[in-house]
Amino acid sequence: MYVHPTTKFKDRSTPRSAEANEQIRAETSAKIVEHALALFSKHGYDRTTIAMIATSAGVSQGLMYRYFDSKAALLRAIFAQSMADVRASMAAAAEGQTPRERIELLIRVSFEILRDHREFWRLSYGVRMQAAVLKELGPRVGAWTTEIKKTLAAFLRDADIDDPDVEAAILFALIDGVSQHYVLDPSGYPLYPVIEQIVDRYATPQSS
Amino acid sequence: MYVHPTTKFKDRSTPRSAEANEQIRAETSAKIVEHALALFSKHGYDRTTIAMIATSAGVSQGLMYRYFDSKAALLRAIFAQSMADVRASMAAAAEGQTPRERIELLIRVSFEILRDHREFWRLSYGVRMQAAVLKELGPRVGAWTTEIKKTLAAFLRDADIDDPDVEAAILFALIDGVSQHYVLDPSGYPLYPVIEQIVDRYATPQSS
Amino acid sequence: MYVHPTTKFKDRSTPRSAEANEQIRAETSAKIVEHALALFSKHGYDRTTIAMIATSAGVSQGLMYRYFDSKAALLRAIFAQSMADVRASMAAAAEGQTPRERIELLIRVSFEILRDHREFWRLSYGVRMQAAVLKELGPRVGAWTTEIKKTLAAFLRDADIDDPDVEAAILFALIDGVSQHYVLDPSGYPLYPVIEQIVDRYATPQSS
Amino acid sequence: MYVHPTTKFKDRSTPRSAEANEQIRAETSAKIVEHALALFSKHGYDRTTIAMIATSAGVSQGLMYRYFDSKAALLRAIFAQSMADVRASMAAAAEGQTPRERIELLIRVSFEILRDHREFWRLSYGVRMQAAVLKELGPRVGAWTTEIKKTLAAFLRDADIDDPDVEAAILFALIDGVSQHYVLDPSGYPLYPVIEQIVDRYATPQSS
DNA sequence: TATGAATGAGCCTTCATTCAT
DNA sequence: GATGAATGAAGGCTCATTCAT
Numbered sequence: 001m002y003v004h005p006t007t008k009f010k011d012r013s014t015p016r017s018a019e020a021n022e023q024i025r026a027e028t029s030a031k032i033v034e035h036a037l038a039l040f041s042k043h044g045y046d047r048t049t050i051a052m053i054a055t056s057a058g059v060s061q062g063l064m065y066r067y068f069d070s071k072a073a074l075l076r077a078i079f080a081q082s083m084a085d086v087r088a089s090m091a092a093a094a095e096g097q098t099p100r101e102r103i104e105l106l107i108r109v110s111f112e113i114l115r116d117h118r119e120f121w122r123l124s125y126g127v128r129m130q131a132a133v134l135k136e137l138g139p140r141v142g143a144w145t146t147e148i149k150k151t152l153a154a155f156l157r158d159a160d161i162d163d164p165d166v167e168a169a170i171l172f173a174l175i176d177g178v179s180q181h182y183v184l185d186p187s188g189y190p191l192y193p194v195i196e197q198i199v200d201r202y203a204t205p206q207s208s
Numbered sequence: 209m210y211v212h213p214t215t216k217f218k219d220r221s222t223p224r225s226a227e228a229n230e231q232i233r234a235e236t237s238a239k240i241v242e243h244a245l246a247l248f249s250k251h252g253y254d255r256t257t258i259a260m261i262a263t264s265a266g267v268s269q270g271l272m273y274r275y276f277d278s279k280a281a282l283l284r285a286i287f288a289q290s291m292a293d294v295r296a297s298m299a300a301a302a303e304g305q306t307p308r309e310r311i312e313l314l315i316r317v318s319f320e321i322l323r324d325h326r327e328f329w330r331l332s333y334g335v336r337m338q339a340a341v342l343k344e345l346g347p348r349v350g351a352w353t354t355e356i357k358k359t360l361a362a363f364l365r366d367a368d369i370d371d372p373d374v375e376a377a378i379l380f381a382l383i384d385g386v387s388q389h390y391v392l393d394p395s396g397y398p399l400y401p402v403i404e405q406i407v408d409r410y411a412t413p414q415s416s
Numbered sequence: 417m418y419v420h421p422t423t424k425f426k427d428r429s430t431p432r433s434a435e436a437n438e439q440i441r442a443e444t445s446a447k448i449v450e451h452a453l454a455l456f457s458k459h460g461y462d463r464t465t466i467a468m469i470a471t472s473a474g475v476s477q478g479l480m481y482r483y484f485d486s487k488a489a490l491l492r493a494i495f496a497q498s499m500a501d502v503r504a505s506m507a508a509a510a511e512g513q514t515p516r517e518r519i520e521l522l523i524r525v526s527f528e529i530l531r532d533h534r535e536f537w538r539l540s541y542g543v544r545m546q547a548a549v550l551k552e553l554g555p556r557v558g559a560w561t562t563e564i565k566k567t568l569a570a571f572l573r574d575a576d577i578d579d580p581d582v583e584a585a586i587l588f589a590l591i592d593g594v595s596q597h598y599v600l601d602p603s604g605y606p607l608y609p610v611i612e613q614i615v616d617r618y619a620t621p622q623s624s
Numbered sequence: 625m626y627v628h629p630t631t632k633f634k635d636r637s638t639p640r641s642a643e644a645n646e647q648i649r650a651e652t653s654a655k656i657v658e659h660a661l662a663l664f665s666k667h668g669y670d671r672t673t674i675a676m677i678a679t680s681a682g683v684s685q686g687l688m689y690r691y692f693d694s695k696a697a698l699l700r701a702i703f704a705q706s707m708a709d710v711r712a713s714m715a716a717a718a719e720g721q722t723p724r725e726r727i728e729l730l731i732r733v734s735f736e737i738l739r740d741h742r743e744f745w746r747l748s749y750g751v752r753m754q755a756a757v758l759k760e761l762g763p764r765v766g767a768w769t770t771e772i773k774k775t776l777a778a779f780l781r782d783a784d785i786d787d788p789d790v791e792a793a794i795l796f797a798l799i800d801g802v803s804q805h806y807v808l809d810p811s812g813y814p815l816y817p818v819i820e821q822i823v824d825r826y827a828t829p830q831s832s
Numbered sequence: 833t834a835t836g837a838a839t840g841a842g843c844c845t846t847c848a849t850t851c852a853t
Numbered sequence: 854g855a856t857g858a859a860t861g862a863a864g865g866c867t868c869a870t871t872c873a874t
Contacts, residue, residue: 015856016853024858044338046254050844060860065845126337128392129330130252145392166401169389173402174378177385181377184336184353193374194381232833258869268835270871279869431835432874440837460754462670466865476839481866542753544808545746546668561808582817585805586798589818593801597793600752600769609790610797648854674848684856686850695848 029067031057037078041119044126045075045133072136075127079141082120089113090151099159104203106155107175111195114179122183148172171202237275240265245286249327252334253283253341280344283335287349290328297321298359307367312411314363315383319403322387330391356380379410445483447473453494457535460542461491461549488552491543495557498536505529506567515575520619522571523591527611530595538599564588587618653691656681661702665743668750669699669757696760699751703765706744713737714775723783728827730779731799735819738803746807772796795826 016024035057039048050071054061068074093109096102114121127133134142153168161167178198182189243265247256258279262269276282301317304310322329335341342350361376369375386406390397432440451473455464466487470477484490509525512518530537543549550558569584577583594614598605659681663672674695678685692698717733720726738745751757758766777792785791802822806813 014853015854016858020853021857028858041337043340044254046252047338047340049842051842061844062846062861063859066858071844122337126334128388129334130255132251132255163401163405166398166405169398169402170382170386170405173385173389174382175385176388177381177383178378180336180384180388181381190374190377193371194377197371197374197378229833236833257867269869270836271834273870274833430874431833432837436874437836444837457753459756460670462668463754463756465863467863477865478840478867479838482837487865538753542750544804545750546671548667548671579817579821582814582821585814585818586802586821589801589805590794590798591801592804593797593799594794596752596800596804597797606790606793609787610793613787613790613794645854652854673846685848686857687855689849690854 025067028059028063032059032064032067032074033078033081036074037082037119037123040075040078041122041126045123045130075133076137078120078123079137082117082124083141083144085117086113090148093151093155099155100203103155103159104199106152107171107199107202108195110175111179111191114182115191118183118186121179125180125183174198233275236267236271240267240272240275240282241286241289244282245290245327245331248283248286249330249334253331253338283341284345286328286331287345290325290332291349291352293325294321298356301363307363308411311363311367312407314360315379315407315410316403318383319387319399322390323399326391326394329387333388333391379406382406441483444475444479448475448480448483448490449494449497452490453498453535453539456491456494457538457542461539461546491549492553494536494539495553498533498540499557499560501533502529506564509567509571515571516619519571519575520615522568523587523615523618524611526591527595527607530598531607534599534602537595541596541599587614590614649691652683652687656683656688656691656698657702657705660698661706661743661747664699664702665746665750669747669754699757700761702744702747703761706741706748707765707768709741710737714772717779723779724827727779727783728823730776731795731823731826732819734799735803735815738806739815742807742810745803749804749807798822 032053036048036053039052039056042048043052050061050064053074054064064074068077089109089112090106093102093106096105127137149168149172152172153164156164156167156171175198178191178194182191240261244256244261247260247264250256251260258269258272261282262272272282276285297317297320298314301310301314304313335345357376357380360380361372364372364375364379383406386399386402390399448469452464452469455468455472458464459468466477466480469490470480480490484493505525505528506522509518509522512521543553565584565588568588569580572580572583572587591614594607594610598607656677660672660677663676663680666672667676674685674688677698678688688698692701713733713736714730717726717730720729751761773792773796776796777788780788780791780795799822802815802818806815
């Protein structure tokens, strides 16, 4: 295993350097987030205990609170990070040249994001119907869905599709539904044929 | 003047007849289920306490355990009942004369069920991603989804639609996605135009 | 042991009567308060755990929370009750015929209260310097001391004593100091001779 | 620009001399004691955390344990130091020429000490009733009170005052009571008039 | 049938203390 | 001498469930 030279020959009785600490913090924080996400995703937020997360991540319970103020704060951190990822990926869809291309990109990108963040989406879907948990997440998460739907409607409007609002509602529901069914049973779901069908239907020039 | 509920219309000194008892049981049970469903739907299963349900239903906590062995049993009862409702409604779809008609009926019936059991669906969607809760629900609920998808695929196959399995996956996902978005914001969702669009797409003879 | 007739020959399968419940609640509540006071008094508020109180009172920890919303609420309840007792006793001092008599009564009554509520005073003295705990107690407890001092000053003014405010400060401090020393070591403190001396000094007609 | 504190004025490459080390130790120790006392006094011993002290003193939590073995040890150190101060000041009272003068000195010195060590007295009064904390403080603090009372009684006996033990109890209680009321509200308390009254009463030749 | 007091396990969180550097 | 990451043992509180009436 590779050991960074600067950390190797250090004076034994000197406090860790600021950078070393920063790295430790980043790693531990990431580890906690990772395991918390996996467990939240699998068992649901309420059914996941801090003890489970700590054990899974291989740290003490107490340590969690040096990184996150509370269980809810940990959840918020997970959402903040994943939402940033998603937003970044979504932005790529706007790069398409033609309206149709943008729609196609959006659809494809959505499912790529899904594939790469399966656990996050599971968590997100699990939490979506629980008002109490959503409140702990803050208003930004609630507004997020609306944001996506608006982007979608704009794209469809650009593509001169009839009834763009209704179509956006349908397409968004479709993506969401497929995502959930996939996430519920990734190995049993025919994701790729489904994607192609959807692309074919929404992004191919002849009217639907 | 306050009258203790149990002493209100019931003559304490006369033993109740067996039928009267049975009727009371049925009524109380229904009342508990009804209020439990409303609360589970609103706050989520884990965030709803037995105390909340008891208060809401106007019975004591202890009494709840004469009707349901546990909180999980109560959830199971709710699912059993709602699933029976759903199955019954779904069966009606099979009555359609032509394959296309059957598909149309299935779609329309699905959304009727949705409209009539909003709370149940909210609960169901909230619980769906939580492995721990699902286990408490027993295997029958898990199998349910598969069952619906199979019915759907059979209908599509009968209607000679290409790739019926993929199409079933898509249609089911679509129905599910629309249902969720509707349930999340019933008053803001254009449910009826969406239904017509879907019917138009899947149940009208010329290829989509 | 005496058993109340109405509770003796009851139908086994009937819920407890409202009065029976009320009595149980009153007894249990009193038991909790009593043991909590003893422990708070002995170990201090912060060092007394809910577990200690529950064990001492012979109830479960959970039960405490059916009677008091929190540990702080329990403390507040103790203060509310004891303060009411004290106020009632203090009112008796106003019954004295002459100013001197009123002062004498006040002094004697103060130490009677002290004797009867040793534990409460210990607790009160222990908590007095801890801003954080006082805040949890609410503003009424803080105002209490001021109230007593004012009563005292009024009495001394009526008795035509020079510098009544300074004298009130002194007399109050004296009573407080004696109370604390007594409470710290009840069996080793010469309380009664001290009381007589104080009465003699403040309540005997010739000017001090 | 931010400069890391430890690297500020210290040349890392030159080993510090023994005296320099000792001076640093003394300074750091004093700093910790000072901030700990302020916080203990303000929030109470139990409500003050090691983290609060470390932050306030500008040192790391770990470092505190190089100076004091435990939180209790820190408290002990504070008491030891303040008690030494007090004892020294008290000794000055014995220098008085006549018995009356010694009593007057004792009274005046007591309140000087009070004024100079307000925080310590607050802490001391806050901790006095908490058996659990007192035990951690060790037996010497408990004996201290007795010691003061004995000195007082001896002085009063020398001054040929009747019932010197009872009078000592009273005078000590009075000083203690005044001290507490003053410490509870330094700016609102008429300390100086009160002192003069007390001196007048106890240290002026004609009988009280 | 019905009530509500009582239990106990478990959860989130805090904090004095230790350890590696 | 100094730092701060890490630990682990409680502590307050909640809640599904049981029990006596």
